[in-house]
Every structure is written in structure tokens, then in C-alpha cells.
Amino acid sequence: MNTKPESSPETDLPGSGAAAVVRPRPTWWVKLIAFAACLLTLWHIAASFLWIAPYSALREIPTQEVLAGYMLPMFGQSWSVFAPEPINGDYHFNVRAVIEKDGAEVETGWVSATDVELSMIRYNLFPPRAGIQSSEVASGQMNAYNKLSADQQAVVGLDFAEDGWEEWMVRSFDELEGDNPSTEAYMAEEHLSTAYATQVAYAIWGADAVVKVQYRVSRQNVVPYEERNDPGAQRPDPTFSTTGWRLPIEEEGQSRENFADTFRSQFERIQP
Template structure:
């Protein structure tokens, strides 16, 4: 005895849907997916090359291409770990000669680093503005330390006339004997002076500032071997000695935006 069962319309529709072939993705969907895969592969590969110790593999995309892609948004390193962890603090201090009541007055030093660090201390969402001075200071001192004594003496001179950067380069060129290149230092000198200019403008006013001077220092932490010694002291800071400079600004900079952010924080931490 055979029995026959009838299939409900709902079951038939479901079976038909399962059996029907899926539509192929359109060409533009494939293109987007392919581009996303390439971008992911590039980002992972670039991050690996950037973080890993230097090797010839970096020269496949070239160091310049890597740096252009990774900085400033994706920059990272293992410098908090051995064998060469970060073991010191950089500070960037600024003072100025300002015109007040018809007289030129030399101000005291202001720590731009302390002002910026106060933006990120105890802040779960720290702004990038809180680390600018430390990065500028690090670059300047690293470049300064590669100069010889004669070149460092030039850096310590005052350059307060128009075109002072050209005069500084000419002073370097007039030194006798084989000398280390000053090209990298001049780039850091320009950046440091431009940053010091903005700090001075923010604190004392752009109309009042006549000259600026910056001072970069680095102080190491207590040596690892003395970490358990309660009387251990941090080593004395080292300084890069620079003279007075004529203020400079980059095209497109907004001194108003910088001043609004920096001055507000500067006034907030004043005693």
C-alpha cells in the first residue's frame, strides 16, 4: 500500500530558493574587494617592515615611501622594550625678547613640554597636541649631537637678522677641515625655531615678540642597576645650546589656532 504526501507551497518555495544559483557579484564589487585585499596586504607588510629591525627588505618600497605612509598616523615602534628602551625625558623650553612700553625685555623660560604634557596626564583620550614639543626636542637634540664642537659653537651664536638661516649655513661652510653634514641639523633647527615662535606668540603675543630662543634638554632616568637604591638620583640633564633667533613661520600656519589651544592650557596650569 503506497501513500502520497502533498508538499506545501511554502516548502516548495524554499526548495526552489535553495536550488536556484546565487547571482555572481558584479565587476565593481569584485574590484572593490580586490582593492581592499591589496590595501590590507600593503598595510600589514608596511607595518611589519616599519616595526622590525632594519633590513634590506625596507629598500623594496624604500625607506622614504615607508616613512611617508607610516607617519604621522601609523607610526609605532618597540622602543619601550629591550634591548634599547626609552630611558630619558626630553624638554623644550622657550623664552623671548618682547617689546613693552617702548623697551625690549627678556622674558623667563617657559617649559612648552610641561604645558603640553598637562593635556594628556590623566586623560583617557589624549590629544596629539600633547606630544609635539617632545618630538621636536628629540629630533633637534639627536641632530645636534651629530655635529662636531666647531659646528655646535656656530649653533650657539645669535642669528637675528633677515635670512639668518642662510647666514648660519654660510657660517658652517666657512669652518675649516672635514665636517659632518649639517643638512639634517638645519631641518631640525628650522622646525624648532618655528615651533618656538608659535609658543612665544601664544604666550606673549605676536605683535610683542622680537626674538625667540629655545633650549632643549634630555634627562635620563635612574640607571637600571640602581633601581632598588632609594637614594639613587637621576643623572643631570644634558642641553643643546642654541642662540637667539629671528621668529619664523611656515606658510599656512594658523597662529590663532595654536594660541587658542596652547594659551588656554598654559593659563590653566599657572599657580
């Protein structure tokens, strides 16, 4: 009896008695995409590690600016919910404006942008990132504000509501006597905060009506840990960074319409 298996195109290969499957090699562009994906993955892991870990000289290899530009706003994270220095306070960002109404300039009341945004994420299993913007802006502004001297903080509290106001503000800092801390970091936060306040004001009262804006940042600590079991314990009073009136500013490429669609719809939803 002939027990030899029938040959087939897949198994009848020269020089081989075993079954084998010939697979085509990946083309050059497939290899290039795979290589690029590996590099991107390695960079993301390394950047995340450097961003989360305590500060060290390793951060200066890509530089702090490069890390911040990559990690923020999409990948920002930290271990600040854990010891030894967990988050122990809330930041709030409030906005008001002077608007034109019936031919006169009217000062509006304060609106908590933070309350509006937090309502987007409360009881939401898939919270949008738009729900934490004001808290991040407020945190950055107050941290930079607290590093200023008392004289510099007094300048921040002045009104700068004319064209080129940021340059006038820098000149006011430069005119101070004595050895004062650098204001470069604060001016970056001032610009961001005013631009955010501008979008909030435009969304609520309309871009055509807003003449100038003012924002107010506050921080309120939670009940101290040692008083956690005291039913009568009260949260400490909030602290504020005092700022004056500002002329509205917008960043290139911003869409006031998209911001207004998201913010105003939520603002109207939570109104009593």
C-alpha cells in the first residue's frame, strides 16, 4: 500500500521534508510605521515618568518646557492626591464684566466659572476635560501670584484696561524699587487667566457688549485633618489673589463660538 501523502503547493518545497508556509516580508513602509510607533511609545512612557516623578536633572534633558508642552493639557497627571502633600483645597475662578447696555456701561455681578464647569462632570461617568479648565487656570494664577512681592501684588490689583495693557503692566513692575522677584512667570499666567475670563464673559454677555473684564481667583482649604472628627469643624476662610480690570484679549485660533456653545448651555442649565 502506498502511504506517501499527496504533495501540495504549500508542502512540496525543495530541500524541506516538513510542511512550511511562506509569508511575504513586510514592506519598507510597514517597518517604518512600526518603528515610529515604537519610538512614540517609548517617548510617551519616558515623558510620563519624568512628569510624574519628583523634579530632577533628568527633566532638563528634554527641558521642562518641552515636557509641559507635550503633557499639557491632554496627558497632565500627578500623584498629588497621595501623601506626603495631598491636595487639600479648592480653587475657584470667578468672572465679571463691564458691558454696554442701552447706551450705558453696566457692571455685572460675579459668575463662578468653576461651578459651571464642575456641573459638567458631577455624576458623569464620562466627564469632559472642559470641566476642569477653570480650576487649572486658577491654580496656576494663584501659585504665581503668591510668589510675587507685596509691591508686585499691589500692581496686579491695579486696573489695566487700555490697549497694550500687558506692556504697561510690565513697565509698572519694572518701576518698583528694590530687589523684587521675576514677573515673567506671573505675566504668562495673567495672560492665560485674562484670555479665559474673556471667553467666559463673551459666552455669557456677548462679545459685542463686553467692554472690560475682571477675574477673581480664590482658594479654600478643607477642614484640617486633626479636626476631621469634629462635627462643628469649619473650613478655613478662602484666600484671594486681588486683580484689577483688564481689557479683553483672545488667542489666535480660538473659537469663541465653540466655547460659548459649551459654556453657555451649561450655564443656563444650572441657573435657578
